[in-house]
Amino acid sequence: MDFYDRDIVSIKDFTREEIEELLDLSEKMVPYAMGERTWKPLSGKILGNLFFEPSTRTRLSFESAAHRLGADVIDVSEMSMTSISKGETLADTIRMVDAYCDAIVLRHPYEGAARLAAKFSINPVINAGDGAGSHPTQTLLDLFTMRSNKGSIDGLNIVLVGDLKYGRTVHSLSDALTVFGAKLTLVAPEQLQMPDDIVRNLKDKGCPVKQTDDLEAVISDADVLYVTRIQKERFPDPTEYDKVAGMYRIDNSMLREAQKDMIVMHPLPRIDEIAPEVDSTEHAKYFEQAFNGIPVRMALLKAILGGEEQ
Amino acid sequence: MKEIKVAPIRNGTVIDHITAGQSLNVLKILGVNESTIDSTISVLIKVPSKKGAGWKDVVKVEDRELDPRMVDKIALIAPDATIVIIRDFIVAEKYKVKLDDIVSGLVKCSNPHCITNKGEPVEPEFRVIDRSSSKLRCMYCDRILTNISDNLI
Ligand SMILES: Nc1ncnc2c1ncn2[C@@H]1O[C@H](COP(=O)(O)OP(=O)(O)OP(=O)(O)O)[C@@H](O)[C@H]1O
Ligand SMILES: [Mg+2]
Ligand SMILES: [Zn+2]
Numbered sequence: 059m060d061f062y063d064r065d066i067v068s069i070k071d072f073t074r075e076e077i078e079e080l081l082d083l084s085e086k087m088v089p090y091a092m093g094e095r096t097w098k099p100l101s102g103k104i105l106g107n108l109f110f111e112p113s114t115r116t117r118l119s120f121e122s123a124a125h126r127l128g129a130d131v132i133d134v135s136e137m138s139m140t141s142i143s144k145g146e147t148l149a150d151t152i153r154m155v156d157a158y159c160d161a162i163v164l165r166h167p168y169e170g171a172a173r174l175a176a177k178f179s180i181n182p183v184i185n186a187g188d189g190a191g192s193h194p195t196q197t198l199l200d201l202f203t204m205r206s207n208k209g210s211i212d213g214l215n216i217v218l219v220g221d222l223k224y225g226r227t228v229h230s231l232s233d234a235l236t237v238f239g240a241k242l243t244l245v246a247p248e249q250l251q252m253p254d255d256i257v258r259n260l261k262d263k264g265c266p267v268k269q270t271d272d273l274e275a276v277i278s279d280a281d282v283l284y285v286t287r288i289q290k291e292r293f294p295d296p297t298e299y300d301k302v303a304g305m306y307r308i309d310n311s312m313l314r315e316a317q318k319d320m321i322v323m324h325p326l327p328r329i330d331e332i333a334p335e336v337d338s339t340e341h342a343k344y345f346e347q348a349f350n351g352i353p354v355r356m357a358l359l360k361a362i363l364g365g366e367e368q
Numbered sequence: 369m370k371e372i373k374v375a376p377i378r379n380g381t382v383i384d385h386i387t388a389g390q391s392l393n394v395l396k397i398l399g400v401n402e403s404t405i406d407s408t409i410s411v412l413i414k415v416p417s418k419k420g421a422g423w424k425d426v427v428k429v430e431d432r433e434l435d436p437r438m439v440d441k442i443a444l445i446a447p448d449a450t451i452v453i454i455r456d457f458i459v460a461e462k463y464k465v466k467l468d469d470i471v472s473g474l475v476k477c478s479n480p481h482c483i484t485n486k487g488e489p490v491e492p493e494f495r496v497i498d499r500s501s502s503k504l505r506c507m508y509c510d511r512i513l514t515n516i517s518d519n520l521i
Binding site for chain 2: 068148168255
């Protein structure tokens with residue numbers, strides 16, 4: 059399969075086979091991501107980071123991934139200032155930035171911005187989040203973490219808990235998990251459950267979906283517990299928030315019923331959804347998940363920028 | 369059933385089999401307002417449809433033929449509509465409206481945060497995911513378009 063020069067806008071643009079190939083490549087990148095081995099196939103290439111809103115973690119992990127492979131990184135985010143203050147269109151900004159680098163990493167507040175950027179850019183564009191929080195590299199690193207811990211995603215029972223209504227990360231993740239043959243259990247208070255049309259779509263694609271607000275009742279069947287933050291702003295009444303947040307807080311007593319090899323994931327940063335006491339258990343994989351952002355982004359950069367083979 | 373009596377037209381266009389209730393939106397698509405009317409327009413709202421069961425609206429415009437963009441827009445709000453061109457009192461041409469797989473530049477995205485609503489030099493584009501119910505998905509923000517008639521360009 060040929061990823062050379064392709065835009066990475068949405069995980070939905072890729073087939074299962076293509077995603078598997080990216081995950082295989084990610085696995086090969088791990089020792090290089092850890093600095094145990096060095097390989098600089100992208101030396102001479104320039105990656106441009108164009109961030110219209112701050113996202114330190116995402117930006118730094120792309121930088122780190124690029125440096126590990128020998129590419130240079132320039133931060134062209136300043137371009138966003140002039141473009142906003144002078145009223146320049148994103149299309150024009152992109153055409154300028156395109157001249158400075160070999161690939162553009164874009165974070166933008168508006169939905170669809172990456173698709174638009176890809177249209178105007180000659181070089182490939184990587185979506186690092188446009189609008190409501192979804193970005194394909196997050197989905198890839200989530201899949202990678204599940205696969206590397208469980209061997210395969212097929213047939214896994216994945217429990218998604220938290221804000222399933224507004225969190226676009228969980229929307230694109232559940233879509234991808236469906237493609238991989240997982241079973242989904244969606245745990246949220248009613249007002250934060252996954253939107254009906256998304257659930258219908260998952261079922262139409264053949265995914266067994268179970269919905270509940272009771273985490274304790276389903277935790278013993280989970281292979282993966284994927285926790286997301288519930289934002290206080292979603293609740294007009296703070297006592298209601300406290301009640302809900304309390305119901306879904308993961309601590310060791312909550313995990314007593316869990317299978318021994320059940321893994322807990324979280325896109326981070328966490329506030330208090332997962333108690334620190336969980337960190338030292340075998341279940342905790344969220345820091346590993348965060349690290350996986352590096353090999354996955356290395357794999358993507360290598361795949362779309364080419365460079366010398368090993 | 370007795371035929372509805374509307375005086376036959378010599379030349380013009382009949383838009384038949386409009387989804388019941390959509391005729392006023394069809395008039396909007398035709399650009400009908402107090403300063404643009406220069407011939408007779410008849411509007412039938414919720415009349416029995418001979419084709420199968422149910423109801424339809426019909427719009428008859430004299431001395432006018434529609435441009436293709438208008439026909440495409442009608443397809444969005446009335447997917448079963450028929451365009452009938454009358455010349456010298458007889459049906460000269462008749463065809464069903466048809467949605468292309470991609471709808472481009474006819475309707476704007478209903479998502480206010482969509483990049484296509486932010487003054488960028490692109491036409492809003494949608495992929496048709498269900499023809500019979502005109503379900504469209506924005507090719508930029510990926511959202512399903514809600515309320516097509518309010519978002520017609
Ligand atoms: N001269 C005319 N003036 C006004 N309306 C006309 C005229 N000729 C036909 N129509 C209308 O145009 C539409 C199509 O005419 P046609 O004779 O093909 O009817 P039909 O057999 O009912 O067709 P369909 O199967 O499409 O419903 C009908 O609604 C008819 O009332
Ligand atoms: Mg008829
Ligand atoms: Zn849109």
